[in-house]
Amino acid sequence: MALRLPSKVLKHILSFIDSNEDRNSVSLVCKSWFETERKTRKRVFVGNCYAVTPAAVARRFPAMRSLTLKGKPHFADYNLVPDGWGGYACPWIESMAAKSPYLEEIRLKRMVVTDDCLERIAASFKNFKVLVLTSCEGFSTDGIAAIASTCRNLRVLELRECIVEDLGGDWLSYFPETSTSLVSLDFSCLDSEVKISDLERLVSRSPNLKSLKLNPAVTLDGLVSILRRAPQLTELGTGSFAAELKPEAFTKLSKAFSNCKQLQSLSGLWDVLPEYLPALYSVCPGLTSLNLSYATVRMPDLVELLRRCSKLQKLWVMDLIEDKGLEAVASYCKELRELRVFPSEPDLDATNIPVTEQGLVYVSKGCRKLESVLYFCVQFTNAALITIARKRPNLKCFRLCVIEPFAPDYKTNEPLDKGFKAIAEGCKDLRRLSVSGLLSDKAFKYIGKHAKKVRMLSIAFAGDSDLMLHHLLSGCESLKKLEIRDCPFGDTALLENAAKLETMRSLWMSSCFVSFGACKLLSQKMPRLNVEVIDEHPPKTRPESSPVERIYIYRTVAGPRMDTPEFVWTLHKNPEIGVSKLAIK
């Protein structure tokens, strides 16, 4: 007789399981486990808003309290996805408003959100608490005002790098005087000045406020006044630091910071004058996260600051830190887990990038806990990559951007195959990898063979042939997201590994050699994939064998989407194009 776990017991067990991956596994065990799991899942994550319909999600998870949605493909961040492609939040909000009125948290990434949408959120969810919009667009400060004014229990309002139509700073005054629940507020991407007095009052009446990220329009004086009222902050994004240096101002600032004994994370620091940095020294010993990626400060000043940050775990900085500065980081910041070095001049013809591969090698050698890297530089060597892999086998995320396309190992003139082989082989827990520089098919053979846990892979200007894609699709077992641009292959590897695409979230290929014919064939034979051809030219005007500009392929149970703009071609939308000539007889 089979033992059956009573559902009450199962429910209790499940209450300890938060990870959605685990919950997905639980729901595959048997029907009753599926039922129990779905009725108890509170946090729902949908990695591709077109993979499933909002109605289906609402139906499956009646207890949903938190919804996270992602819209556009990642390469949209780099202007590779034309405006108007899609990723609209409205249908989701509409559906949830009707079916999940108890929703408390909404997190959206790379989606188009309108003011109507925001007003709907404000009006429909009585207990709404958390709104986080990352890289979203389509709304104005009016929509924000609606959220601020109507959501009585709002705890978190974060606008991270959104493009917002800024109609002024009034939105802040819409927080009612009775609202005291705010825990986190991030308006760093807005341009307009807010009334400091409104902000002061809001901060004063929010005793639970832990995270505050101001926009550049907030002056140093404003910052001082806010810090006085919120010494309990753990995360702070400053406003502009560009005020004229006055001794009293400096003293006040210093004092204000020294009162913030719980500050762990510091960001903002736009336009920072190096003379103001010492005001931060008092908080450095406690900092675990420091974002200096907008601070145009030279290496000596950076080192002065960083050598005091012994507990630092996350550092985002510009290449102005130079190799020497990174050497200092390696010796002072022994707790470092994540390093991102951004280019101060993000141009192709920037000749003067002051970091080289040596900087990253220093950090890899000195920071034993380093597990996540994003590094921009002009060129690299195999030797450096091999050293990094050997020293840091615990790397989980390695994103190297060699700005010069096709740049070989500048010492040996070889491709960077050996280097990335070392990374793939040595870093067994690698989950995210971005490669660059001159790479042949061999590199991808190694990656396919060794990078068994890689879930997201980004490739640009690499490879020689279809073999590259074939190695990846047939080798990388955990691959979920693959994004490729400007690589010389297409149809054969894609069609041969068609089934793999159903095990992945999405595949993006732009400026490659995928023909329209292959897309049609794939589309016909794989009904659970949406194959989108994103191309300005109508396919009818060109032969089937000519390459298309971009393709975006993703698995879906929602069927073809109905909101495609005119430059997105799908077999479903354009059946007049007809059956592919490549069909098997």
Place this chain on the structure above:
Amino acid sequence: MSPEEELQSNVSVASSSPTSNCISRGTTVALKEHNYLGLSDCSSSVGSSTLSAGLTEDDKASISLKATELTLGLPGSQARDTDLNLMKNSVKLDEKPFFPLLPSKDEICSSSQKNNASGNKRGFSDTMDQFAEAKSSVYTEKNWMFPEAAATKSVTKKDVPQSIPKGQSSTTNNSSSPPAAKAQIVGWPPVRSYRKNTLATTCKNSDEVDGRPGSGALFVKVSMDGAPYLRKVDLRSYTNYGELSSALEKMFTTFTLGQCGSNGAAGKDMLSETKLKDLLNGKDYVLTYEDKDGDWMLVGDVPWEMFIDVCKKLKIMKGCDAIGLAAAPRAVEKSKMRA
């Protein structure tokens, strides 16, 4: 023949019937040999074993033979002018096939091969640039959709690739003139536009911070009544009002179209180009700007140089809303007072 037509005919020449036969043959052969789609015994559970089986050496060879017959030559990707400086060392290209699947490709380190490979690859982005050129000259109305295409033509030193169509800026063919600086590639290096914009503004604000020269870019926000979100333009990338005006016109055609689109309506509801222009003209939009004093003025009355000095923000207003705005004489007087 317009560049666009030229492009098209080149494409069709390159993919003439032998080639397309080749492709179909090649792919069909591949399909038959590997049964990778499991078509004959197609079931809903995709037969992943057949599909993701590794290629045998023979298969690779047979594919490669077929593959090498493919000459999917996009115009410009085969015989490229070596002046196209995407790489430091200019390279002479040989005619080589695009899909060198031959197993012997393992020896990739031979410099000629590598250079050639990269040279071939260079064709991609340059091809895209060519497409972009063709686009920018012919699809002028549609530039808003792929504004980055036009932006790739900007060769000025510190010009951040912005989402702005450059209007009728120089459309000199890549191969004819040696470029002073490298051509820009869309979305490369992969830095978010948010970051690029912020850095540009930061540079502008603190020109003397590190003794670095200012970026030269002067970004102001442009909003339009009824548009869902605003844009930024770099005023220093235009030299007169005409350029600014046509660039804005192109940029904002999207919004009137977009008003249909962003509500989820399919492309069928979108307006045609001519209808759109009528709409804009009919509604009589005017371009206004906010100056350093916070006053809203009509654009076009002060000399251009003075304008970019005082302009803080731009707004495309409906004509009826702009009635009370400062007309020419006041604007000029104000500037005179300041000067």
